[in-house]
Each structure stands twice: as structure tokens, then as C-alpha cells.
Amino acid sequence: MIRHLCLVGYGAMGQSLVGCWAKQPSPMIEKVTIVSPHEVDTKSVMGTGISEAIWVSSEDIHTLDFHEVDILLFAVKPQVLPLVLPVYGQHVAGLADPKTLLIASIAAGVAMDTYAYHFPHSPFVRVMPNTPVQVGQGMSALMGNKHCEEMHDTLINQLFMPTGHVLWLDKEAYFDAVTAISGSGPAYVYLLGEALEAAGKKLGLPAEISETLAKHTLQGAGAMAGTSYDPLRALRTQVTSPGGTTAAALDVLMENETFTTLVENAVIAAHNRSQELK
Ligand SMILES: NC(=O)c1ccc[n+]([C@@H]2O[C@H](COP(=O)([O-])OP(=O)(O)OC[C@H]3O[C@@H](n4cnc5c(N)ncnc54)[C@H](OP(=O)(O)O)[C@@H]3O)[C@@H](O)[C@H]2O)c1
DSSP, X not given: OEEEEEEEOOSHHHHHHHHHHHTOSSOOEEEEEEEESSOOOHHHHOBTTEEEEEEEEGGGGGGOOGGGOSEEEEOXXXXXXXXXXXXXXXXXXXXXXXGGSEEEEOOTTOOHHHHHHHSTTSOEEEEEOOGGXXXXXXXXXXXXXXXXXXXXXXXXXXXXXXXXXXXXXSOGGGHHHHIIIXXXXXXXXXXXXXXXXXXXXXXXXXXXXXXXXXXXXHHHHHHHHHHOSSOHHHHHHHTOOTTSHHHHHHHHHHGGGHHHHHHHHHHHHHHHHHHHTO
């Protein structure tokens, strides 16, 4: 069980993560301190997975005792980090033993060197999650720095495994591609769902029926992709009888590799943008 997590930033991602942890069937975090400029209703944060929650205004972080914190997790926008990191860096520098506090961040596009400048002796883990963490179906890629020991890897695994799948990387350069695939990926999948929904309506289905069919097709196909040991290609061929309806649709989608090329170009655009944002 994690004794004390301090979460800096309680926006879309912060709330998604906390929502997932709070719903865990048994206690996983004893205490969560949420640092946010906006007051947080801490009663709504607590649940079976979180025993105690407090809110600290971002103006009042001097009131925090970092000796008591196990994990300090940054979930603010990347552009806010330059304002925030020096302040936390000063507090962490006052720790007798920096190894007692694991620092982590989910900020997209911010290199580990940036954190090393402010927390030179601290164990640090860079994490790239995605929004399905909210329902415990996220995909989080992680990488630790040279100060991380087994206990720190265990601690961060305890935090992120309940939010979905966890994948450790051994090269920081992979993060831009990870951001372009799994970080932004849910949006591409929703777009495919929207296209299915629109096609259903064009074929005369009422809007609600079309929406239900599209959403549950994404859900079912996603669940099969996530639980099957078969590669995606095998899952596709299993539902494609020669000369059948699926084959007719795939003939259109796969003609001249149009669909694959379009997706590749989209992912490359996201990758390039991730590099530009640094
Ligand atoms: N959304 C995604 O799909 C996704 C996926 C992977 C990673 N990420 C990363 O997750 C991080 C958070 O993204 P998000 O979508 O949750 O952003 P968000 O909704 O804007 O949340 C950030 C929160 O931090 C607050 N904040 C600003 N200054 C602060 C301070 N000094 N101390 C504490 N909190 C402060 C903001 O308040 P104000 O609104 O008042 O400024 C806001 O409530 C980003 O770095 C992003 O790159 C996001």
C-alpha cells in the first residue's frame, strides 16, 4: 500500500487517475494530497482505494512536509512546469535522504533532464499514460532515471498497474512515438467510431442505434485486442471470410494501402508535433 501520494495538478488526467485509484476494491493509497489552485471536494476523492484525501492550494505548498510523502506526481500542463519545478526542487533539496521520495511526471514532451536539473539526486520516473486510465484500461509507458532502485519501480508499478497496462521503456527517445500512438491514440479510435456511426446513419439506421453499434463494436474489438495473444492481423483475418461482407469492406479500406498510409501520416504528424513542443 502507498502511504502518501502528493498529486500536483487536478485537471482531466489528475482526476482520471484519482477516479481509478479511488474505485479500487481494496485500499491502495492511505493518503492523497492534491495540490491545485482550485478547491477540491476531498470527500468525492475518497473511496475504497483511497482512505484519506486533503487539498492544498498551490499557494500553500510550504505547508507540506515532504518527509512524509512517498510519491510526488506532477500532472500539470508542460508549460506550467517551469514555474512549478523550481519551487518543489527547493523543498525536495531539504530532504535528509532523497531516495525516500519518488518523483514522477506525466507531462508530455518534457525530457528527464529537465527534472534532473531541479531534483539532481532524486529517483524519477517519466510516465506517458492515456485517458482510458479513467476506466482502468489505460496504456502507460514508463522510464526511470539512474537513481531508481527496485523499491521505486515497485512503488510506481503499484500506482499505475491498477490504471491499466504498464510498459517500461529503456530509451527516452521512444516517448515521442509513444505519445503519437498510445497517448493520442484514443482520439483516432474515437474518430473511426464516429465514421462507423455516420456510415450507419447513411445506411438508414436511427442515430441511437448507429451510435450503440459503433461504440460497442469499439469496446468489444478493443477488449479482444487487449486480451488475446493473437496478433491484430490474425484477429482481423479471423472475422474475414473470403468473399464475405467484411472482405468487401476491407477491399475498399486496404486498396493501395490508403488507410494504412493515412494512419501512418497522422501518427508521424503527432510525433513531429511532440518533438516541436519541447
Ligand atoms: N489529456 C491527456 O490525454 C494526456 C495524456 C497523457 C499525458 N498528459 C499530460 O498530463 C498533464 C495534465 O494534462 P491535463 O489534460 O490533465 O491538463 P489540465 O486539465 O489543464 O490539468 C492541469 C491542472 O493543473 C492546474 N494547475 C495549474 N498550475 C498549477 C500549480 N502551480 N499547481 C497545481 N496545479 C496547477 C490547472 O489549473 P488551471 O486550469 O487553473 O491552470 C489544471 O487544473 C499534461 O502535462 C499532459 O501533457 C495528458
